[in-house]
Each structure stands twice: as structure tokens, then as C-alpha cells.
Amino acid sequence: MSVDLSVSLGSLKLKNPVLTASGTFGYGTEYAELYDLSRLGGVIVKTITLKPRPGNPAPRIWEVGGHGMLNSIGLANVGVEAFIAEKLPALKNLGAAVIVNVAGSTIEEYWEVVEKLEPQPGFDAFEINISCPNVKDEGMAFGSNCAATEQIVRGLRDRTRRPLIPKLTPNVTAIGEIARACEAAGADALSLINTVVGMAVDVQTRRPRIATVTGGYSGPALKPIALAKLYEVRKNVSLPLIGIGGISSATDALEYIITGAAAIEVGTANYVQPKITLEIIDGLKHYCEKRKIARLADLIGTLDTSIG
Amino acid sequence: MIQECGALRRKEVIHPEIFDLWLECPEVAHQSHAGQYLHLLIKGATGVTLRRPLSIAGIEGGLIRLLVRIVGEGTSALAAVPVGTIMDVIGPLGIPFDYSKVSQALLVGGGIGGAPLLFLQDELIGKSIPTDYFLGAKTQDEYPLDPEEVERRSIFAATDDGTFGSAGFVSLQVNQWLQHHDHAGVRVYSCGPLLMMREVDRICRLYDLPHQASLENRMGCGIGVCQGCAVRVNDGKGDPRGGYRLVCKDGPVFDAMEIEWAVLGESYR
Numbered sequence: 001m002s003v004d005l006s007v008s009l010g011s012l013k014l015k016n017p018v019l020t021a022s023g024t025f026g027y028g029t030e031y032a033e034l035y036d037l038s039r040l041g042g043v044i045v046k047t048i049t050l051k052p053r054p055g056n057p058a059p060r061i062w063e064v065g066g067h068g069m070l071n072s073i074g075l076a077n078v079g080v081e082a083f084i085a086e087k088l089p090a091l092k093n094l095g096a097a098v099i100v101n102v103a104g105s106t107i108e109e110y111w112e113v114v115e116k117l118e119p120q121p122g123f124d125a126f127e128i129n130i131s132c133p134n135v136k137d138e139g140m141a142f143g144s145n146c147a148a149t150e151q152i153v154r155g156l157r158d159r160t161r162r163p164l165i166p167k168l169t170p171n172v173t174a175i176g177e178i179a180r181a182c183e184a185a186g187a188d189a190l191s192l193i194n195t196v197v198g199m200a201v202d203v204q205t206r207r208p209r210i211a212t213v214t215g216g217y218s219g220p221a222l223k224p225i226a227l228a229k230l231y232e233v234r235k236n237v238s239l240p241l242i243g244i245g246g247i248s249s250a251t252d253a254l255e256y257i258i259t260g261a262a263a264i265e266v267g268t269a270n271y272v273q274p275k276i277t278l279e280i281i282d283g284l285k286h287y288c289e290k291r292k293i294a295r296l297a298d299l300i301g302t303l304d305t306s307i308g
Numbered sequence: 309m310i311q312e313c314g315a316l317r318r319k320e321v322i323h324p325e326i327f328d329l330w331l332e333c334p335e336v337a338h339q340s341h342a343g344q345y346l347h348l349l350i351k352g353a354t355g356v357t358l359r360r361p362l363s364i365a366g367i368e369g370g371l372i373r374l375l376v377r378i379v380g381e382g383t384s385a386l387a388a389v390p391v392g393t394i395m396d397v398i399g400p401l402g403i404p405f406d407y408s409k410v411s412q413a414l415l416v417g418g419g420i421g422g423a424p425l426l427f428l429q430d431e432l433i434g435k436s437i438p439t440d441y442f443l444g445a446k447t448q449d450e451y452p453l454d455p456e457e458v459e460r461r462s463i464f465a466a467t468d469d470g471t472f473g474s475a476g477f478v479s480l481q482v483n484q485w486l487q488h489h490d491h492a493g494v495r496v497y498s499c500g501p502l503l504m505m506r507e508v509d510r511i512c513r514l515y516d517l518p519h520q521a522s523l524e525n526r527m528g529c530g531i532g533v534c535q536g537c538a539v540r541v542n543d544g545k546g547d548p549r550g551g552y553r554l555v556c557k558d559g560p561v562f563d564a565m566e567i568e569w570a571v572l573g574e575s576y577r
């Protein structure tokens with residue numbers, strides 16, 4: 001039985017729902033030495049900013065037992081100009097959708113990065129990392145404020161015809177409201193979640209494990225948190241959703257799809273098992289075959305909450 | 309860089325905390341050079357999410373030698389892996405040591421940092437480049453090689469407390485060697501504790517000798533995508549605004565002139 005794994009995120013069509021999460025897949029081609037990237041639904045590149053960013057002081061990462069990891073990379077990236085000149089051309093014939101993730105430290109910077117990228121060929125959509133600290137607002141993340149989020153997305157809507165996918169932070173009180181602000185401002189889809197703020201301490205030295213004290217927590221421990229956020233967002237908007245957080249198997253991916261995700265992103269698991277995305281794609285197909293589901297898209301949001 | 313699954317063929321205990329492993333990974337072995345490392349998946353280990361970087365300590369046919377010291381959950385789980393188990397590795401990774409235009413090599417290792425220098429010694433001997441290898445450890449119980457191999461490789465052994473080889477830091481031995489030998493064409497290679505490499509670097513600067521140091525850092529991906537293993541460097545001429553380099557991809561072997569030793573201490577917390 002042939003299974004149709006294709007899904008759509010608004011006008012963006014994916015041949016399968018498996019994407020690689022920003023910051024865990026470099027500039028998109030690094031893993032090409034290990035496997036054929038054209039099998040992926042798509043790749044999402046590291047967050048690109050207007051100016052190059054060297055990143056935060058070391059140590060930048062800490063493994064939290066078997067549960068996940070903390071990072072404080074600080075959006076280290078080559079900047080939009082070098083990205084366009086040196087990285088984007090290599091993505092042209094990838095054979096999978098290419099999504100460019102962008103951020104700014106002011107609202108205007110978000111707009112400017114997208115203005116610079118918009119005329120360029122070779123990519124299919126923008127993911128907007130709104131988890132960045134707003135330098136004008138005492139470092140509060142843009143994505144924790146409805147007005148700032150709406151202003152960013154509205155401004156971007158005026159500047160691009162490509163699909164816009166704001167990426168929501170879980171570090172907020174009411175994620176549904178932020179999601180609604182994105183929908184009102186013209187977003188095409190939403191992805192969630194970015195990392196959860198976390199921390200670890202070395203009790204020998206009484207120092208934090210990462211130089212910035214707190215950082216972003218990712219990996220297996222995120223899955224229940226992210227699923228609950230997805231469930232909440234789904235009740236608030238009708239946009240297509242992309243699930244992210246601790247996905248490292250087809251079963252994990254299915255939990256998200258059944259809860260309401262049209263696609264999923266694999267993050268930390270890429271570091272551990274670079275080919276895990278391929279296993280997930282095969283696992284999704286196998287699941288559908290066994291249950292005689294002809295189109296994976298028919299599974300999206302089929303969560304049965306009748307009991308409990 | 310390839311991902312290969314191969315059997316653990318041999319395991320030998322050198323001390324209760326240090327052991328030798330031989331993995332059958334012919335494709336990776338074939339591409340490997342001294343200074344490069346493997347990113348190893350330790351399946352089923354509790355308390356471990358990420359892979360573990362381990363230096364390639366030697367190649368024998370299709371076998372790759374690893375010399376491992378138990379320091380935490382991952383390395384103790386690795387020590388318990390039975391011979392015959394299939395292991396998943398990504399490698400060879402990183403920039404190897406450079407020995408072009410070298411007529412005499414000085415290898416300076418501290419503790420488990422001696423591992424990549426064993427492979428380097430093999431390669432240098434293969435190229436007929438005169439090589440002296442100084443390998444130190446705190447004490448006999450932490451010495452990373454058995455005495456028979458030390459003898460066979462003509463390694464100058466030292467321990468801080470004199471329980472094996474000569475007494476005192478290896479850097480002292482290197483300094484003495486330099487006082488009694490011609491320096492033309494000499495290049496120094498170090499791997500070990502930060503303080504040791506820093507002292508070796510001080511001596512190299514004193515004698516104006518080129519020095520390559522192999523650094524460690526916590527790693528996420530191992531292939532340059534996560535930016536987690538960054539260390540501060542200078543521009544090679546002392547300007548500390550050189551920015552960051554990635555230990556996994558730009559290293560682990562660095563020209564010691566680039567290394568900001570004082571800042572590096574911070575990242576080794």
C-alpha cells in the first residue's frame with residue numbers, strides 16, 4: 001500500500017512532515033556527508049541575524065543527565081550578508097524544502113533581515129525566532145509580548161510573499177494569546193516550542209554550568225511540555241502547526257501529529273543520531289501502512305479526548 | 309566523516325579507571341589521521357544524552373584504538389560494554405596534527421591526553437621523523453599505558469610523585485631536552501591538562517618553537533553545527549578579538565599561538 005506522507009503548511013507543500021530544527025542543523029548542508037538530505041521534508045537553518053554574531057562566552061552547553069541539554073549559544077551566526085553570499089547557494093538543489101530562520105534584537109532588525117533575504121532565490125519560507133531578547137525592553141523576549149509579536153509579524157507580512165512561520169517560546173504565561181497575535185498579524189503557520197529556560201549548578205565549585213547562568217533546555221525532557229503547549233495553541237488558532245521538542249522517534253512524531261501538528265522538527269536528536277530523521281519518516285509510513293491510512297494528513301489532530 | 313557501526317573487538321584494563329578499546333571500523337580507520345577523534349554513541353547508558361568524543365589512539369588494520377579514562381556516566385558505561393558489541397561511531401572528525409617541514413618532533417602528553425600522541429608517534433615513525441615522546445601522569449595508578457608499552461615505544465615517562473618513571477612534571481623534562489639539543493626543525497605537540505599545555509607553551513615561546521596543542525571541550529554535535537564547543541582565540545598575533553573557534557571542527561588541534569590560555573580556563577570549568 002502506498003502512503004501519501006505529504007502535508008501542507010499553508011501554501012508550503014512538504015513531501016513529508018519531517019523537518020530539522022534551527023540551530024541543530026547548521027546552515028543546512030553539513031550533514032550531507034552522512035546521508036541524502038533530499039529525503040527530508042525540509043531543513044531549517046540556524047537563526048540568521050542582520051550582523052554576524054560571535055555568540056556567548058564558553059562554556060555554552062551542558063548535558064543534563066539522560067534528559068536533554070542546556071545551551072547558551074547566543075545565536076552565533078555569520079550574519080545575513082555572508083549567509084546570502086556563502087551559504088544560501090549551496091541549498092539551491094537540496095531536493096527538500098528550505099526554511100530560513102531569522103531574528104533581530106530590535107523589531108526593525110527583524111524586518112531588515114527579511115528585506116535582505118526576500119529577493120534571493122533558493123528558499124521556501126521564513127521561520128521567525130521570536131524568542132530573542134529585545135534590547136530596547138530590558139531583554140524581555142519579543143515572543144513573550146503580544147504587541148511586540150504582532151508588530152514584528154505584521155511588518156514582515158508587508159515585506160514578504162513567502163510563508164511566515166513564527167516560532168513560539170514556551171516561556172510565557174499564555175501561549176495561546178501569542179499564537180492569536182501571530183494569526184491576526186498574517187502568519188501562515190506556527191512552530192513550537194523553542195527551548196525552555198533552564199539552569200544547572202556545579203555543587204563542587206558553586207558555579208553555573210554554563211557561562212550565561214541560564215540557558216535553553218532541549219531534548220527528550222521537553223516532549224510532554226511541548227505537547228501540552230501544542231494542545232493549547234491548537235485550541236486558540238486554526239493555523240497549521242509544527243511541533244518541536246524532544247522528538248527522537250516516529251512514535252514521538254506521531255504524538256505531535258495526532259495532537260494537531262501538520263509537521264514536526266527534530267532538534268537535539270540530530271546530534272545523537274544524525275539519520276534519525278530518516279528513521280522517523282520510515283516509521284510514519286509503516287504506522288500508516290499497518291493501519292491502512294492512505295494519507296498521513298488525515299491523522300493530523302485526530303486526538304480523541306472523549307475519555308478523560 | 310562517515311558513520312560506521314563496528315564491533316568492539318578487544319578491551320584491556322590498564323588500571324581500574326583506564327582501559328584500552330579496539331573497535332573494528334575499517335572505513336573510518338582508513339581515513340583517520342593522528343589528532344582526529346571519534347564521536348561515539350554509548351547506547352543504553354543511563355544519564356547520557358549525547359555522544360562522547362574520544363581521540364583515535366592508533367590504527368591497526370581495520371581496528372581503531374581508543375584509550376579511555378573513566379570520569380563519569382558515559383565512560384563508565386563504555387567500560388562495561390562487552391567485547392563483540394556493535395558500536396556506532398562518527399569519524400574521523402577534526403583537524404589532524406601537522407608535521408610537514410618537521411625534522412624533530414617533541415610530543416608532550418599528560419595523563420589520558422597521551423592518547424592522540426600515540427597515534428602521532430606511530431605516524432611520525434612511519435615518516436622517519438625523529439620523535440621524542442614525553443608522557444607524564446600524577447602517579448603510577450593514573451599512568452595511561454602499561455610499562456611494557458612505555459618501554460617498547462621508548463617513551464620518557466614521568467609522574468609528579470616519582471612512582472613511575474622520573475619524578476616531576478613532563479614540562480621540566482622538555483625544558484631540559486631543549487637546553488641540551490639543537491632546535492632546528494623542532495616542532496612541539498601537546499595534549500593533556502590545561503596547566504601542562506600552558507607551561508609547555510610558555511617554554512615553546514621562550515625558544516621560539518612552533519607548538520600545536522590539542523584541546524578538549526564539551527561537545528554537542530561534533531561536526532560544527534551546534535556551536536557549543538567554541539573557545540576564544542586570538543588572531544594568531546595576540547589580538548584577543550580573534551573571536552571563537554570550534555574545538556570539534558576548527559580543532560581539536562590548534563596552533564598554540566592562537567590560544568587564549570587565560571580565557572580557556574574559564575571554558576574548562
Ligand SMILES: Cc1cc2nc3c(=O)[nH]c(=O)nc-3n(C[C@H](O)[C@H](O)[C@H](O)COP(=O)(O)OP(=O)(O)OC[C@H]3O[C@@H](n4cnc5c(N)ncnc54)[C@H](O)[C@@H]3O)c2cc1C
Binds near residue numbers: 360374379382383525
Ligand atoms: C577531542 C576530544 C578528544 C578526547 N579524547 C579522549 C580520549 O582519548 N580518552 C578519554 O578518556 N577522554 C577523551 N576525551 C574526554 C572525554 O570525551 C570525556 O571524558 C567524556 O566525554 C566524559 O564523559 P562521561 O559521561 O564519562 O563524563 P560526564 O559525566 O559527562 O562528565 C564527567 C566530568 O568530565 C567532564 N567532561 C565531560 N566531557 C568532557 C569533555 N569533552 N572534555 C573535557 N571534560 C569533559 C565534565 O565536566 C565532568 O566534570 C576527549 C575529549 C575531546 C573533546
Ligand SMILES: Cc1cc2nc3c(=O)[nH]c(=O)nc-3n(C[C@H](O)[C@H](O)[C@H](O)COP(=O)(O)O)c2cc1C
Binds near residue numbers: 222267536
Ligand atoms: C544548541 C542549540 C542551538 C539552537 N539554536 C537555535 C536557533 O538558532 N534558533 C532557533 O529558533 N532555535 C534554536 N534552537 C532550538 C531548537 O530549534 C528547538 O526548538 C529546541 O531545541 C527543541 O527541540 P529538541 O528538543 O528536539 O531539541 C537551538 C537548540 C539547541 C539545542
Ligand code: FES
Binds near residue numbers: 526532533534537
Ligand atoms: S560540538 Fe557542535 S559545533 Fe562543536
